[in-house]
Structures are given as C-alpha cells and as structure tokens.
Amino acid sequence: xxxxxxxTKGARKKEVKKETGLGLTYKKNxxxxxxxxxxxxxxxxxxxxxxxxxxxxRPWTMTIWEVLQTFFDAEIKKMNxxxxxxxxxxxxxxxxxxxxxxxxxxxxxxxxxxxxxxxLEIPIAIRPTSETVMYPYFSKWIRGHRDLPLKxxxxxxxxxxxxxxxxxxxxSREFLWQEGHTAFATQAEADQEVLEILELYRxxxxxxxxxxxxxxxKSELEKFAGGYYTTSVEAFIPNTGxxxxxxxxxxxxxxxxxxxxINFENDKGEKAMVWQNSWAYSTRTIGVxxxxxxxxxxxxxxxxxxxxxxxxxxxxxxxANTDAIxxxxxxxxxxxxxxGFRAEADxxxxxxxxxxxxxxxxxxxxLRIEIGPKDLANNQVRxxxxxxxxKSDIPMGNLVEKVKEILSSIQECLFNAAKQKRDACIxxxxxxxEFIAALNDKKMILAPxxxxxxxxxxxxxxxxxxxxxxxxxxxxxxxxxxPEGTLCxxxxxxxxxxxxxxxxx
Ligand code: 87F
Numbered sequence: 001x002x003x004x005x006x007x008t009k010g011a012r013k014k015e016v017k018k019e020t021g022l023g024l025t026y027k028k029n030x031x032x033x034x035x036x037x038x039x040x041x042x043x044x045x046x047x048x049x050x051x052x053x054x055x056x057x058r059p060w061t062m063t064i065w066e067v068l069q070t071f072f073d074a075e076i077k078k079m080n081x082x083x084x085x086x087x088x089x090x091x092x093x094x095x096x097x098x099x100x101x102x103x104x105x106x107x108x109x110x111x112x113x114x115x116x117x118x119x120l121e122i123p124i125a126i127r128p129t130s131e132t133v134m135y136p137y138f139s140k141w142i143r144g145h146r147d148l149p150l151k152x153x154x155x156x157x158x159x160x161x162x163x164x165x166x167x168x169x170x171x172s173r174e175f176l177w178q179e180g181h182t183a184f185a186t187q188a189e190a191d192q193e194v195l196e197i198l199e200l201y202r203x204x205x206x207x208x209x210x211x212x213x214x215x216x217x218k219s220e221l222e223k224f225a226g227g228y229y230t231t232s233v234e235a236f237i238p239n240t241g242x243x244x245x246x247x248x249x250x251x252x253x254x255x256x257x258x259x260x261x262i263n264f265e266n267d268k269g270e271k272a273m274v275w276q277n278s279w280a281y282s283t284r285t286i287g288v289x290x291x292x293x294x295x296x297x298x299x300x301x302x303x304x305x306x307x308x309x310x311x312x313x314x315x316x317x318x319x320a321n322t323d324a325i326x327x328x329x330x331x332x333x334x335x336x337x338x339x340g341f342r343a344e345a346d347x348x349x350x351x352x353x354x355x356x357x358x359x360x361x362x363x364x365x366x367l368r369i370e371i372g373p374k375d376l377a378n379n380q381v382r383x384x385x386x387x388x389x390x391k392s393d394i395p396m397g398n399l400v401e402k403v404k405e406i407l408s409s410i411q412e413c414l415f416n417a418a419k420q421k422r423d424a425c426i427x428x429x430x431x432x433x434e435f436i437a438a439l440n441d442k443k444m445i446l447a448p449x450x451x452x453x454x455x456x457x458x459x460x461x462x463x464x465x466x467x468x469x470x471x472x473x474x475x476x477x478x479x480x481x482x483p484e485g486t487l488c489x490x491x492x493x494x495x496x497x498x499x500x501x502x503x504x505x
Contacts, residue, residue: 022358027296032239037168039290043299043363046168053166053173057283060363063307064286065176068204069155072178072281075200079193081151081180086133088156089124094132097259101226102132108160110173126159131226131278134181135260142183142274144265149189150274151182169287170244170505177282183262183274187253190275194231194249197279201233201247204281209289210302210414211235212422213246214500216474221456227278228253234473234500237291238421241442243473243504244288247281292418299364300386302414303407310336310343310403311360315353315372328371332381332399339400341407361386366410367403387413428480435489435501439463439470444502446480448495450488459490459501473500 024042026035040046047056057065073083089112095102102109110126113119127133134152142150159174166172180197184190198215205213213233223230233246256262257273266272293300303309312329316322329345336343346356353370360368370382379396383403387410394402427443429435438445449455449472456472463470475497486495 022355022362024296024298024362028239028294035296036291036294039294039298040168040287045286045290045299051173053162053171055168055172057176060307061283061286064289064301064305065283067305068208068281068285069178071208072200072204073155076153076180076197079151079196081153081182083154084152085154085156086127086130086137088127090127090133092123092125094136095125098132098226098256101224104225105160108162110159110161127156128158128160129280130154130156130158130179130181131256135256135262138181138183138274138276139260139262142262142264145185145267148264148274149182149184151180151193153178153180167287169283169290172283175282175284177280180277180279182277183257184276185264185266185272185274187251187275190251190277193277194251194279197277198231198233198247198249201249201279201281204285205233205235205246205288206415208302208304209285209292210304210411210418211246211288211292212415212419214474214476215478216476216500218248218474219451219456219472219499220453222472224248224250224252224278226255227251228255232474235288235292236422236425236444236502237288237505238425238442239291241425241444241503243444243500243502244284245473245504246285246288247279249279250277252276252278293414294364297358298362300414301364301366303366303411306364306366307342308344308360308363308365309341309407310367310369311356311365312336312343312345312369312371313353313356313360314345314347315370315375317373320373321376324376325371325373328376332369332371332396335399336403339404341400341403357384367406385410387417429489430486431489436463439502442503444473444500445470446476446498446500447489448482448486449475449497449499450491450493451475451496451499452491452493455488455491455493468503470501470503473502473504475499 024038026038028035044058045061047058049056109128111123113123138150155178157174157176162171162173182193202213202215205211213235215233218230218232227250230248230250232248235244235246237244254273254275256276262274263271264274290299312332314325314329316325326347333343333345366386368384375381380393382393384391425444426446427438428446429438435445435447460469460471480498482495482498488495
C-alpha cells in the first residue's frame with residue numbers, strides 16, 4: 001500500500017515536471033553532482049557551452065558577481081588601490097621568466113599558434129594569471145621610493161586548461177576574477193595589506209554570501225610556489241565533505257622582484273628590492289554559494305547578493321477584481337524599489353500563480369509576496385520566505401519596514417544554518433586512526449601537526465585513492481590551545497600547531 005502510494009506520488013511529480021518544466025530530478029543529499037548541475041542550469045545562472053569546461057554566465061549570475069564586485073572595488077579604492085587593465089596575451093619568453101613556478105602549471109597554459117591559416121612566428125600564451133604580464137612594467141615604472149607603493153588591481157578573465165572534471169563556477173577553463181598586484185618598500189607594509197585583503201574576502205563570504213570561512217595560512221606544500229607565504233579563506237561543502245579554497249592573499253616576498261628586477265632607490269639613496277603581494281577571488285565564490293545554500297527546490301540566494309530580493313505575484317481568483325490586484329502588485333514593487341530593494345512583479349498572464357511560485361523558488365529569490373483578493377480587502381500582503389517556507393501576513397502600512405526586517409533575518413538565518421552544518425563537520429583528532437575515521441566520515445579535520453613538508457607528502461601518499469588524497473587546508477590564525485607534549489597526528493613528533501585537513505576541490 002505504502003509503495004503504491006509512493007509510486008503514484010512519484011508519477012504525479014514527474015507529470016508536473018513534464019507539464020511545467022519545473023522541479024528538480026535530483027536530490028541534494030542523494031546525487032549531489034547531478035543536483036548541482038541541474039540547479040545552476042534550471043535557475044538560469046549557467047548555460048552549458050559546446051567547449052568542455054566553458055560556461056555561459058547568464059544575467060542571474062552576473063548580477064551576483066556585480067554585487068560582489070561593487071563591494072570589493074569600493075573597498076580597495078579606499079585602500080588607494082587603482083584599477084588597470086593589462087593584455088590577455090603573453091609571449092613565451094616572458095612567461096618562461098617565471099619558469100621555476102610555471103613548471104607545475106605549464107600543462108594548463110593555452111596557446112594561440114595561428115592567425116587564419118598561417119602559423120604565428122612565435123606562439124602567444126593566454127594569461128593563466130598576470131604576474132608575467134605585469135611585472136616587467138612594474139620594473140619600468142618603479143624607480144625611487146616615491147614611486148611606492150604601487151598598488152594595482154584588474155578585473156578580468158583568465159584561462160587555465162584544466163584536465164580534471166570541470167564544474168560550473170568551481171573548476172572552469174575560463175573564469176572571471178580580480179587580481180591585485182602590489183609593491184611596497186617594506187615587508188611590514190606588505191604583511192599588513194595581505195591581512196586587510198583577506199578580511200575583505202572573509203566579508204565577501206560571510207557577510208554577502210552567508211558562508212562561514214576559516215582564515216589561515218597555507219602549508220609550504222600548498223602555498224603559491226612563487227610566493228613567500230599564502231593566506232586563504234577556506235570554506236567547506238558538507239555534502240561532499242570537501243574543503244574549498246575560497247580566495248587567496250599572497251605575500252610574494254622579493255622573489256618576483258629578483259626575477260623581474262623590480263628595484264628602487266630607498267630613502268637613504270641605496271638600491272633596494274620591492275616587497276610584493278598578489279591576491280584574487282573569482283567566480284568560484286558563486287559556486288560555493290550554490291553548493292552551501294541550495295536545496296531540493298533549487299537555488300537559495302542570500303538577500304544581499306540576490307538579483308531579485310522580493311518577487312511579487314498576483315493571485316487572481318475567479319471573478320475578483322484582477323486589475324486591482326495587478327495594480328496593487330505594481331505599486332508594491334514601486335514602494336519596495338523606492339525604499340532601495342531589488343523587487344519585481346511577475347505579471348505574466350500565461351502562467352499560473354503556482355507555476356510562478358515554483359519558478360522563483362527555483363531561482364532562489366529570498367522573499368515572495370502574494371497578493372490576492374483577500375489581501376486586497378484587508379490591505380495586507382502575504383509573504384513567504386524561501387529559506388524556511390515561513391508564511392506571514394503583513395499590513396501594507398508596514399511593508400517596507402517588515403520586508404527589511406525579514407530580509408535581514410533571512411541573511412542571518414542562512415549564515416547561522418550554514419555555520420551550524422559546517423561546525424557539525426569539524427572533527428578534532430589526535431591520532432592517525434581518528435584522522436582516517438574522520439576522513440571517511442567526510443569531516444573537516446583539525447589536527448595537531450609537526451608542520452613538516454615530508455609529513456604532509458606522506459599524509460597525501462597514505463590517503464591516496466579514488467576520492468583523492470587528503471591535504472592540509474590551512475593553519476587557522478585562530479589557534480586553539482596546544483597543550484605541551486601534544487604529538488603530531490601523522491608523524492608522532494612534537495606538534496607545532498593546529499591545522500585543518502581534508503579532501504578538497
Ligand atoms: C596556471 C597556469 C599558469 C595558478 C596557474 O593566486 C600559472 C599559474 O601561477 C599560476 N595557476 N597560478 C598561481 C597564481 C598565483 C596568484 N596570481 C595572482 C594568485 C592570486 C592572483
């Protein structure tokens with residue numbers, strides 16, 4: 001009986017999907033990979049393209065990117081960082097200048113070898129990152145200490161010809177990012193900027209995308225090989241049990257200054273080398289947001305980044321006054337827009353209210369307002385939250401105030417829910433056996449570590465397998481107390497620090 005019932009329910013659900021094109025085939029907890037692909041396409045964020053690893057970013061995506069861009073761009077301008085734009089192409093000669101560090105990356109570099117039918121005399125690379133593009137000009141532009149600091153940022157695309165499984169936003173062959181490149185007279189100034197930028201990245205994740213992150217330092221093995229030290233914000237995807245590097249802020253030290261001869265005359269008249277940083281966040285941020293907040297109805301957008309924060313839907317009923325309902329919807333949108341919200345009405349007459357509910361739920365709009373005859377008569381609107389489905393009626397007179405309250409509550413609830421889930425995935429371990437058990441249990445593992453490169457290599461080797469090896473994610477700045485005599489979980493030597501470990505993207 002129960003089975004038959006479930007079957008009819010299933011059949012009905014499929015029918016609805018066929019009729020309306022709405023609803024997801026996959027469940028987040030059952031088939032995460034397919035669920036993710038379905039969500040990014042059905043929510044109209046992404047369209048697949050006929051080159052593997054390349055995706056069309058549709059307006060629903062780009063408006064999110066623009067919100068993050070507007071915030072970050074204003075913040076770095078306050079820090080007196082200027083925007084510039086350098087070319088997409090780089091010659092082999094210049095790219096090879098960085099050969100020590102480019103070595104590992106070389107297979108990912110894409111080349112232009114032809115124009116029309118004729119071979120180029122020298123092939124030209126497409127930037128995978130812009131150190132080699134920019135730093136020859138840093139060398140030219142920096143002469144004396146008065147030319148410092150030089151602080152540039154560019155908003156651009158980069159190409160990395162990945163061979164591992166491509167995933168929209170998370171691992172694509174072309175992506176959008178900002179890359180900041182700065183040069184200072186002293187290490188102290190560089191050190192300070194690394195942390196200031198990292199704090200902006202934390203804000204992007206926690207305050208805009210409602211995703212908890214850990215700030216910390218990368219191990220020697222995981223840092224940018226060309227740099228001096230790397231800091232990052234690390235997020236976690238509970239469904240896959242994988243950590244994900246959210247953004248990085250590097251102190252490059254004087255390595256590139258040596259390579260590219262970026263020298264200056266200091267205030268004592270001596271020749272000195274600059275200290276450099278580089279830092280970036282990319283459209284990957286958006287993928288992490290989809291993975292963390294999405295549910296079986298589709299995308300869930302935090303209000304602060306949602307292209308549409310409030311969708312207003314008319315609910316006409318039989319012989320009720322349809323015109324009055326539609327005009328109430330329009331004036332509601334107008335009032336919300338005047339108050340600074342991103343609001344829209346869906347007044348299309350070829351879709352039912354029910355279809356519209358599902359459609360905007362799929363697209364993750366944080367708040368839905370329904371206006372029907374009863375609401376009109378009572379001078380109120382019905383509001384429904386996307387995050388928890390909670391419904392309430394609010395008097396028209398309190399509209400703006402209430403919507404403001406509810407949106408900030410949604411923003412807060414999304415962060416708290418994500419944090420609770422993430423925290424439930426954190427496992428503190430002390431021994432190798434506990435480590436392996438936690439790894440199999442898809443945890444983000446905090447373990448005491450001796451901080452030796454060979455030991456990290458050994459951890460990788462010992463955990464190699466189908467799901468990929470475990471590696472260090474970061475050493476959190478916020479360190480729990482390390483009792484004296486604590487031993488490394490992997491080597492048994494004295495531990496120096498607590499470090500996060502896990503599988504990762
Ligand atoms: C792929 C191909 C060639 C990463 C690559 O993180 C070179 C590279 O240098 C490469 N993938 N990297 C490291 C990028 C380091 C650094 N660049 C500026 C950043 C922040 C922005």
